[in-house]
Amino acid sequence: MNKPIKLIALDIDGTLLDSRGSISHRTKKKIENLIEKDKYVVLASGRASRAAKNIKDKLALDLPIISYNGAAVQLAGGAKLREKKIALKDAIEIIKYSEKLGLYIKVYIDDVFYIAKDSESSKRFAQYQDIEYKVVGKLSENIKDDVNMIVFVYEELPKDDVDLIFKDLPITTARSTPYVVEFMAQGSSKAEALKMLADYLDVKKEEILAAGNALNDLEMIKYSRVGVAMKNSDPDLLKQWHVVSDYSNDEEGVYHILKDL
Numbered sequence: 001m002n003k004p005i006k007l008i009a010l011d012i013d014g015t016l017l018d019s020r021g022s023i024s025h026r027t028k029k030k031i032e033n034l035i036e037k038d039k040y041v042v043l044a045s046g047r048a049s050r051a052a053k054n055i056k057d058k059l060a061l062d063l064p065i066i067s068y069n070g071a072a073v074q075l076a077g078g079a080k081l082r083e084k085k086i087a088l089k090d091a092i093e094i095i096k097y098s099e100k101l102g103l104y105i106k107v108y109i110d111d112v113f114y115i116a117k118d119s120e121s122s123k124r125f126a127q128y129q130d131i132e133y134k135v136v137g138k139l140s141e142n143i144k145d146d147v148n149m150i151v152f153v154y155e156e157l158p159k160d161d162v163d164l165i166f167k168d169l170p171i172t173t174a175r176s177t178p179y180v181v182e183f184m185a186q187g188s189s190k191a192e193a194l195k196m197l198a199d200y201l202d203v204k205k206e207e208i209l210a211a212g213n214a215l216n217d218l219e220m221i222k223y224s225r226v227g228v229a230m231k232n233s234d235p236d237l238l239k240q241w242h243v244v245s246d247y248s249n250d251e252e253g254v255y256h257i258l259k260d261l
Contacts, residue, residue, distance in 0.1 A: 002225070005261055007203045008034065009066070009194050009220060010254060011212035012045040012055050015230055018250045021128060027255040028059055034261060035061060040201055042066060044190045046176050046216050048148070049074060050111035051129035068108070068149045069174045069216055070193035071184040075200070082196060084185035085146035090169045094150050094183055095140045097165065104153040106133075109145050150183040174216040178236060182216065191219035211257050213237065213249065228257050 010016045016023060031041050044066040045052045052067045053074075062076045073082040086094075091107070098105040099116075106113045106122075111131060115122055118135045126133045136142040152162070162181055163173055170186035190212075198208060210217070210224040213233040218240055221227025229241045232248035247253035 003204065003207045005039065005209045005226065006207040007040040007042065007198055007201065007209070008258065008261070009042045009044045009190070009208065009210040009224065011190075011214070011217050011220075012043055012047060012052060014213035014232060014249050015211055015217075016043070016055065016249070016254050023055075023058060024252045024255060027252055027258075030255050030258050031059060031061065034258065039261070040064065040203065042194070042197060044070075044194060044210070044212075044217075044220060046149075046174065046182060046214075047129060048108055048111045048113070048131055051131045054130045064197055066190055066193040066197065069172075069182055069184050069188055070190045071148060071188035073193045073197055075197075081200060082193060083148075084188055085148055086150065086171055086183065086185050088143070088146050090171060091143060091147040091150060092140050093169065094166060094171070095143065097162075098150075098152055099138070099140055105139065106151040106153075107139055107143055107147055108149040108151070109143070109147055111148075113151075114139060114143060148184075152181045152183075154179045154181075175236075176214045176216050177234060178215075189219050190217060191223040194220055194223060209257075209261070211245070211254060 034041055042064045043052050046069045049067040049072050052065045056063050064076050065074045071084045075081055113133045114136050116139050172184050172186050172188045174182045206225045208224040209226040210221045211228045212221055213230040215237050229237055229244045230253050231245050245253045247256045
């Protein structure tokens with residue numbers, strides 16, 4: 001017989017949150033109910049740690065957090081289980097490449113994101129996630145510390161394969177959409193972080209359920225015994241994963257995935 005599910009990993013944006021950034025009452029109550037049953041519920045996000053914690057605070061529950069696409073893991077209570085960063089010299093090489101192409105780029109250091117020029121989209125993003133940002137001018141000249149994550153945003157699909165361009169650097173890439181590339185320290189992924197957390201909590205792979213909606217969730221849902229893609233998932237994820245919810249994030253998709261646990 002299959003072991004019962006003991007650990008549930010939930011992506012945040014496009015999965016747990018609806019398109020207004022809210023979590024339904026039924027979903028909150030179900031998560032509370034699962035915790036009362038001694039199950040672990042984990043937020044697994046590409047967000048900065050602070051931005052992921054803001055969602056934990058919305059739930060008013062003390063949950064473990066996987067952030068920066070797995071480069072950081074915090075236990076319930078806030079203790080750090082993992083924090084991997086891109087070395088400054090490697091970050092500068094990646095930043096200079098983006099500057100050469102004229103890309104919009106965000107550089108995350110300790111839950112603050114740094115940009116070269118201010119913009120309305122950056123303001124809206126910072127307000128939506130309730131995190132701080134700083135405008136510092138040319139990033140390759142003004143970033144002075146190791147980096148949690150670098151994000152490139154393309155206006156059109158990239159012609160170059162950035163994985164090949166930076167294959168000699170100790171970094172890992174992820175894609176939350178086809179037009180966004182995220183760079184983390186080598187070995188960072190939601191799947192690797194979930195495995196590390198499950199090992200720490202003494203949970204087996206066959207006791208894990210994970211839900212997500214983007215390409216950066218694919219390895220995590222593949223790793224879990226029960227992996228579910230949301231109905232509203234990115235088409236590139238749906239091409240590669242066959243277990244799909246009948247409900248979107250605007251239809252309480254997470255509640256419907258969890259309701260029978």
